[in-house]
Amino acid sequence: MGENVVIIGSGQAGLQTAVSLRQLECAGAITLVGREPHLPYQRPPLSKQILTGEWEPARCLLRHAEFYAEHDLRLLRDRMATQLNPAHRHVLLDDGTTLDYDALVICTGARPNRLRFPGAELEGVCYLRTLDEAQALAAQLQPGAALTIVGGGFIGMEVAASARSRQCRVNIIESQPRVMQRSVLEPVSNFLQARHEQRGVAFHLQECLSAAHGDRRVESVSLDDGRRIATDLLLVAVGVRPDLEWLEGSGIECGRGVHVDTHGRTSIDGIYAAGDVAETLHPLLPGRQVLESVQNAVSQGKAAAASIAGRPQPYTEVPWFWSEQYHYRFQMAGLPRPDDELVSLDTGQPDSLCLLSVGGERLHAVQCINSPQDYMAGRRLIGLAKPLALDRLDRPGARLKELL
Amino acid sequence: MIRIGVTDLGGARHEVQANAGDRLMEVLREYDWGVAAICGGMCSCATCHVFLEQDWFDRFPEADYDEQDLLDFLDHRAPNSRLSCQLTLEPEHDGLQVTLAPEE
Incomplete structure (x- = not known):
């Protein structure tokens, strides 16, 4: 050719x-x-x-x-x-x-979706999509600096974890009732939010940014309810x-x-x-x-x-994704559907999570935190697209891979 | 400089070079015949699976719990399987011999 x-x-x-x-x-x-x-x-x-x-x-x-x-x-x-x-x-x-x-x-x-708000042009207001933007942000994450993040999605949450590891103070403003709502099941949101809070990240859920304030550089932001948060940096991470x-x-x-x-x-x-x-x-x-x-x-x-190349090979792989926040490795495969039943499995490990999203006896999605074996089993099961004998998991110590 | 002998999926042999501190996956993914390593080394995808010759296998720290878990799921797993993203190269690995594992 x-x-x-x-x-x-x-x-x-x-x-x-x-x-x-x-x-x-x-x-x-x-x-x-x-x-x-x-x-x-x-x-x-x-x-x-x-x-x-x-x-x-x-x-x-x-x-x-x-x-x-x-x-x-x-x-x-x-x-x-x-x-x-x-x-x-x-x-x-x-x-x-x-x-x-x-x-x-x-x-x-x-x-990245751009947000319009008074003060959007101030220094210290940033976005994160490119290597240049990441390096510019990294240079400003000095110990003790205050970072406010608009958007509690994957990027916002990962940046929060990175910023905490550099001893920054972190606030997250999220318009939805829970973080990462679009992509993850509710127990995952709650689990990861709690781990961030244990490490000092403050969440402002169901709140919107109304303005950024400062002379030349951002010094604070205000929320819709009038509250103010002092900040040195404002990262807008509201999807792409x-x-x-x-x-x-x-x-x-x-x-x-x-x-x-x-x-x-x-x-x-x-x-x-x-x-x-x-x-x-x-x-x-x-x-x-x-x-x-x-x-x-x-x-x-x-x-x-x-x-x-004239050698067609269709895309059939089970979609999968991962995120890392502190030492928590989140892995997910497939996509949950609105009417699915949510099943929580005992992973047999502390400080971990395994969730299944099941509809019509089919496994549509698996979402795990620090449980790679369950995640791998789930990913396989989704690809097989066969009826799931969930009742076989109704005993202590049962593992998802038994259904393969 | 660390020299590594690699047998690819077609059975062809290659010699590549690496520096101390490099992760084996990062060296192997550079090549057409190399590993996919989709997750970039997060021990999340098992697309950088390799077999080590036995005497070399013993010269790396043991696989941790996460890596074992992923390896357990691979159809092509063998006793000398490792995920190359978890292998950090040191000067004593000069001469290492690895074989790439088939895609799952």
């Missing part, structure tokens, strides 16, 4: 697509277009090891610098696509250049949205993200999408889903590459 492949976005999904194409012996030109000045890197450490200072930034790189030339991958950095023209099979970049393609892969990921704006007018079918099937194919022939930007069909999940995870970026990147 001598196809000319252009990949817009050089994060986990974009890089995976390029690597998989070469592994599948696609010999054509491959161009990766990345918005950032850095070589492709992984994002999970940004809220953890980069903030705690455990890792040098270079350790986040997904491949060493020579890899790209060695594999004949053309990497354009500091470049953004601004327009897609499927009729002429080209994309326009922000520097005015045009790239022609035989196959195009959309891997532009997601951007797929980066789609540049696709406007292209005619490509989008919902929340770019619609793809299990082969990574979009509504337009020759155009594929993968990663945080894609809204995918999945044999184990209802409807279409935007799955924001490394695993999803890797799986979809592989599926898109396989389609381009």
Whole structure:
């Protein structure tokens, strides 16, 4: 195959697509277009090891610098696509250049939701998505500094844990009744919130930020109920949205993200999408889903590459995700559904948790804290999609893997 | 410099180099034929599974509880299985021989 492949976005999904194409012996030109000045890197450490200072930034790189030339991958950095023209099979970049393609892969990921509030422009108000942003935040996490985080999602919670390890004072403002509400089952929220509180993190649930105050730099924030919190830093971490704006007018079918099937194919022939930007069909999940995870970026990147290489291989892997906060390792697989029954299992270990989300005798999701064996068993069981004999777990010491 | 002999999934042999303090996974994921290591070394995914030759196996600290738990779930687990994200290389590992385990 001598196809000319252009990949817009050089994060986990974009890089995976390029690597998989070469592994599948696609010999054509491959161009990766990345918005950032850095070589492709992984994002999970940004809220953890980069903030705690455990890792040098270079350790986040997904491949060493020579890899790209060695594999004949053309990497354009500091470049953004601004327009897609499927009729002429080209994309326009922000520097005015045009790239022609035989196959195009959309891997532009997601951007943080921005909040509008008085004081949003003050110094010390920050977001966290890129390595530069992580390094800038890390430099300000000095012992005794006060950090206020708007948003008790995964990023907010992980940053809180990292900041506590650097002896910062931390407040979290969350508009929902519990933290990480969108993604995790209630006992997980309660478990992790309690562990944060034991370590001195203060939570303000069902509260909204109304303004940030300060002269040049943020000095305090106020909540809707009028309370004020003194702070040196304000991190806004209220979720992300797929980066789609540049696709406007292209005619490509989008919902929340770019619609793809299990082969990574979009509504337009020759155009594929993968990663945080894609809204995918999945044999184990209802409807279409935007799955924001490394695993999803890797799986979809592989599926898109396989389609381009003419060796289609659908994405059927059980979606999974993990988070680390202090020494708590949270792992989840599958997605809970609204009418599921929640089953809590005894893990046999102190300070841990295993939850099952079950509907119609099928296991839809497993969520574990410090119980990797139950998590692995659950992930397998979800993939098998067979009726679950839950009654067999109704005795002390029963383990989930017995159902495999 | 630590030299490592690696047998990939196709049976091909490679020699790679590492520095003391590197984790084996970080060395192996650099290569096309290397490990996937999706979770980046958090001992969360078991996609960096390798087999160590027995006399080398004994020259690393034992697997902890979390790693054992993940290994227990792998179809291709063998007595000399390890997750390469949990193996820190030291000068005495020069000459290490590893074989990559099949994807699950």
